[in-house]
Amino acid sequence: DSGVTQTPKHLITATGQRVTLRCSPRSGDLSVYWYQQSLDQGLQFLIQYYNGEERAKGNILERFSAQQFPDLHSELNLSSLELGDSALYFCASSVEPLRSAEAFFGQGTRLTVV
Amino acid sequence: GDSVTQMEGPVTLSEEAFLTINCTYTATGYPSLFWYVQYPGEGLQLLLKATKADDKGSNKGFEATYRKETTSFHLEKGSVQVSDSAVYFCALSAPSNDYKLSFGAGTTVTVRA
Numbered sequence: 672d673s674g675v676t677q678t679p680k681h682l683i684t685a686t687g688q689r690v691t692l693r694c695s696p697r698s699g700d701l702s703v704y705w706y707q708q709s710l711d712q713g714l715q716f717l718i719q720y721y722n723g724e725e726r727a728k729g730n731i732l733e734r735f736s737a738q739q740f741p742d743l744h745s746e747l748n749l750s751s752l753e754l755g756d757s758a759l760y761f762c763a764s765s766v767e768p769l770r771s772a773e774a775f776f777g778q779g780t781r782l783t784v785v
Numbered sequence: 786g787d788s789v790t791q792m793e794g795p796v797t798l799s800e801e802a803f804l805t806i807n808c809t810y811t812a813t814g815y816p817s818l819f820w821y822v823q824y825p826g827e828g829l830q831l832l833l834k835a836t837k838a839d840d841k842g843s844n845k846g847f848e849a850t851y852r853k854e855t856t857s858f859h860l861e862k863g864s865v866q867v868s869d870s871a872v873y874f875c876a877l878s879a880p881s882n883d884y885k886l887s888f889g890a891g892t893t894v895t896v897r898a
Contacts, residue, residue, distance in 0.1 A: 673828060716886065719885070729885065763828075763829075769884045772817060772819055772831070772884070772886060776828030776829040778826070778827055778828045
């Protein structure tokens with residue numbers, strides 16, 4: 672158990688809908704990272720937060736947004752969903768923002784858009 | 786930009802066989818290199834890492850050596866077990882990329898008893 676909790680584990684929704692994925696980081700970790708894992712794109716970095724502030728942005732679509740709350744949990748919001756958004760979404764956390772390699776990963780949320 | 790290219794799978798082996806997964810990288814400056822493992826139904830776990838040239842990372846019988854001259858970080862294990870069946874990802878992080886992890890495509894390894 673990495674200590675990073677993601678909910679829900681599975682999500683099935685229709686095109687055009689909006690979903691929210693939730694991540695609770697390890698106790699004491701201030702930095703949260705979101706990754707998308709798909710068959711055609713592999714593992715892509717989406718966005719990083721540190722202590723409530725956006726720290727770095729990767730290949731995140733404009734239809735997607737994220738935030739980190741005062742209690743340090745984070746949410747990834749995906750809207751106007753398309754079939755191609757079907758993927759495994761991982762959250763990771765680390766103590767420091769510039770040490771992403773020491774991040775611990777959650778088990779992921781599998782999103783299926785139908 | 787920084788990138789990682791790793792051997793395509795899937796790879797199927799018998800127990801006690803020797804495993805090699807090739808990984809090469811392109812990066813500005815001196816990246817740190819990593820191997821992550823993803824067991825079925827789980828998130829990624831850091832398997833081993835090397836932060837400078839000629840460093841050897843090792844864990845659970847796996848080894849990889851940071852070769853600057855060939856820009857490689859090949860993963861090896863001398864005798865695999867069924868429990869090593871997983872997806873393996875090579876990754877790098879570098880100050881030029883704000884230490885974000887860049888992953889390879891992943892290699893699926895299946896070990897048969």
